[in-house]
Amino acid sequence: MADGSLNQQLYIYRQQVKVIHQLLVAECPEMMVTERSLSDEDIHPFTLEILKTVYNKLFAQLIKCRTTPCRTATNLTEYWRMDHNASSIAGGGERAYSNYACDIRPSLKWFRFTGKAGKKMLDNCVPEYSCGTDYPMWADADMPKRIAQTITVQAWYSGNGCASKIASGTLQVLRCSESEYDVVYKHLPTSYSSTCNRAFCGMD
Incomplete structure (x- = not known):
């Protein structure tokens, strides 16, 4: 059950990272953003923390993006x-x-x-x-x-x-x-x- 719960959280955060990254690329090409590439081998206890960090950083960039002079x-x-x-x-x-x-x-x-x-x-x-x-x-x-x-x-x-x-x-x-x-x-x-x-x- 623990592994299943972890895998579900990993999947959710990875999808969220992809969505926010796509929004940044579409709305704010002036902001140089990258998505961390994840493979199946990356699924381990630390990966969730990394994904959370990436998600939080991209989310902050999206908020900043929507208030930049270009917008x-x-x-x-x-x-x-x-x-x-x-x-x-x-x-x-x-x-x-x-x-x-x-x-x-x-x-x-x-x-x-x-x-x-x-x-x-x-x-x-x-x-x-x-x-x-x-x-x-x-x-x-x-x-x-x-x-x-x-x-x-x-x-x-x-x-x-x-x-x-x-x-x-x-x-x-x-x-x-x-x-x-x-x-x-x-x-x-x-x-x-x-x-x-x-x-x-x-x-x-």
């Missing part, structure tokens, strides 16, 4: 982020200056581009009064190549019709999956003000 980032979907032609569209929104959009605000933490805003952040200069704001922002650095890689790059905004590019704090960029478009960004400005007229541009 919680704000989706930027505004169509005006794709205006690269100085159309003077006033994007409005929180802390907007003269109704021109402002992305330099504490409430905007991690974000991604999707829908009408494009697939990723613009990588080149566009003239003032583009992207729903006075001074459009972008980043022209190489983006992360590896899943789960986070890098820090310089953010820029346009000046004098692209005659100059002006630093606007830095960006943390995290790659969430194999897709080059599945990245999230976090702007780290040097300071905040009550209003601003700088916002990020998107591109396809």
Whole structure:
């Protein structure tokens, strides 16, 4: 009976480990997880304790996974982020200056581009009064190549019709999956003000 009970517990925990591992692979490819390989020869009194440890670690990773920036980032979907032609569209929104959009605000933490805003952040200069704001922002650095890689790059905004590019704090960029478009960004400005007229541009 004792062996039967142990084998049943081993079977249950092994199935639970597999299920959680599959969830992590499906939901959080940015988290590098592995499943301990078990063979029939591994079934001994210590194996149950090992399985419990593996299960607890994977469960903790799943909880962490579901609260990572890749899961919680704000989706930027505004169509005006794709205006690269100085159309003077006033994007409005929180802390907007003269109704021109402002992305330099504490409430905007991690974000991604999707829908009408494009697939990723613009990588080149566009003239003032583009992207729903006075001074459009972008980043022209190489983006992360590896899943789960986070890098820090310089953010820029346009000046004098692209005659100059002006630093606007830095960006943390995290790659969430194999897709080059599945990245999230976090702007780290040097300071905040009550209003601003700088916002990020998107591109396809």
